[in-house]
Amino acid sequence: MTDQPGQRPEERLPVPREPSEVAPPTERFTAPLTAHSVGLSPERAAKIVTQSASARWVAFLAVTIVALFVIVYYFYDLGVPGVADSSRLDKEVAAQQVTAVTEGYSLFEANCARCHGAQGQGGIGPVLNDQAKLLTHLTPGYLQSVLTVGGRYVCGDANSLMPIWSDQGSPPGPLNYRNIQELIAFLRAPSTLQFQGVDPTTGLTTTLKGWRDPAFVPAPSSTPVPNCWKDAFASPSAAPSGAASGAPSGAPSAAPSGSAAASPAASGGATGTVLELTASGTAFDKTDLTAPAGVPFQITFTNNDAGIPHNVVIHKDSPTGAVVWQGAIFSGVATQTYDVPALPAGTYGFACGVHPNMTGTLTVK
Ligand code: HEC
Numbered sequence: 001m002t003d004q005p006g007q008r009p010e011e012r013l014p015v016p017r018e019p020s021e022v023a024p025p026t027e028r029f030t031a032p033l034t035a036h037s038v039g040l041s042p043e044r045a046a047k048i049v050t051q052s053a054s055a056r057w058v059a060f061l062a063v064t065i066v067a068l069f070v071i072v073y074y075f076y077d078l079g080v081p082g083v084a085d086s087s088r089l090d091k092e093v094a095a096q097q098v099t100a101v102t103e104g105y106s107l108f109e110a111n112c113a114r115c116h117g118a119q120g121q122g123g124i125g126p127v128l129n130d131q132a133k134l135l136t137h138l139t140p141g142y143l144q145s146v147l148t149v150g151g152r153y154v155c156g157d158a159n160s161l162m163p164i165w166s167d168q169g170s171p172p173g174p175l176n177y178r179n180i181q182e183l184i185a186f187l188r189a190p191s192t193l194q195f196q197g198v199d200p201t202t203g204l205t206t207t208l209k210g211w212r213d214p215a216f217v218p219a220p221s222s223t224p225v226p227n228c229w230k231d232a233f234a235s236p237s238a239a240p241s242g243a244a245s246g247a248p249s250g251a252p253s254a255a256p257s258g259s260a261a262a263s264p265a266a267s268g269g270a271t272g273t274v275l276e277l278t279a280s281g282t283a284f285d286k287t288d289l290t291a292p293a294g295v296p297f298q299i300t301f302t303n304n305d306a307g308i309p310h311n312v313v314i315h316k317d318s319p320t321g322a323v324v325w326q327g328a329i330f331s332g333v334a335t336q337t338y339d340v341p342a343l344p345a346g347t348y349g350f351a352c353g354v355h356p357n358m359t360g361t362l363t364v365k
């Protein structure tokens with residue numbers, strides 16, 4: 001029988017074999033009876049006992065070592081309580097902060113120093129390194145907002161000179177999330193933090209410190225930092241209350257005589273003293289002014305810096321002394337005539353309220 005093409009193969013059945021071809025059944029392998037003994041010799045039993053005891057010891061030691069390692073590593077990471085500087089994590093965080101501050105410093109010098117000053121002392125933009133400001137005003141959240149929204153966030157001035165810096169802003173600025181974080185780290189760096197940076201005056205790499213004094217406590221009499229920096233000087237409504245605390249003797253007479261001075265000045269303009277003062281390139285043209293004691297006088301103040309706000313603030317004794325009188329802030333190019341009330345004889349400092357580095361001496365005699 002053969003398979004037919006196109007049909008199922010034929011079944012093939014096993015061919016029966018001759019009985020002579022079938023192998024005889026093999027005998028099963030058997031071991032001698034002794035091999036089947038299950039009993040333990042006393043030596044063997046003793047050995048097993050010792051062996052399992054040492055095995056338990058090994059396991060115990062292994063677990064102990066792992067447990068000790070976990071405990072030691074825990075303290076290595078988090079620090080031994082009461083032992084300063086023993087924490088690896090703290091050291092790592094501190095090192096990262098120094099890195100961020102160093103980066104932030106170079107970002108600041110490259111992008112912000114031209115307006116806010118190399119030390120944040122103020123320039124075209126407001127002061128940033130002021131302790132009271134750093135304490136209450138320049139918080140990380142606020143800095144983040146200002147850098148994302150731009151200078152208009154500060155006083156609502158749509159034409160603010162300060163651009164948007166963050167690439168999250170609209171329109172996006174040039175700095176990314178990291179850069180912003182680094183800038184904030186730098187602006188808020190405590191004075192206890194030291195880092196390496198290029199000193200803009202010498203061009204050499206030196207050790208620098210953060211601006212913020214962690215121990216700073218504002219004087220109880222100090223006025224809180226205003227939300228809009230211009231409010232500190234400009235607003236005429238704020239001036240009487242601000243000046244009243246600063247100069248109790250001069251202030252009450254200052255405000256009424258300031259307005260009253262308008263009529264004497266109008267009639268007696270020829271006799272009244274008029275001082276000339278000009279601001280150009282964020283600097284006053286004069287560092288010394290002289291005014292008569294006991295009579296109101298005027299300052300014709302010319303601001304030649306286009307778009308940059310300036311004013312004149314008269315301080316007691318020196319440009320950093322208590323504020324005696326302040327003129328309105330206005331942007332250049334413009335000229336305004338300030339009416340200054342009568343001042344007692346003495347030495348005064350004058351400064352721009354926006355740019356504390358613009359200073360001079362006013363002698364009243
Ligand atoms: C072109 C000049 C300019 C540059 C550059 C500039 N700023 Fe400003 N900045 C200003 C002005 C002007 C203001 C005030 C905002 C306003 O009222 O118009 C200001 C305001 C601020 C304020 C708010 C201050 C306050 O008292 O509330 C912060 C913070 C600030 N700038 C940070 C920076 C940082 C950080 C950089 C660098 C990335 C920078 N600025 C670059 C001009 C500038």
Ligand SMILES: [Cu+2]
Pocket residue numbers: 279282309310311352353354355358
């Ligand atoms: Cu100024």
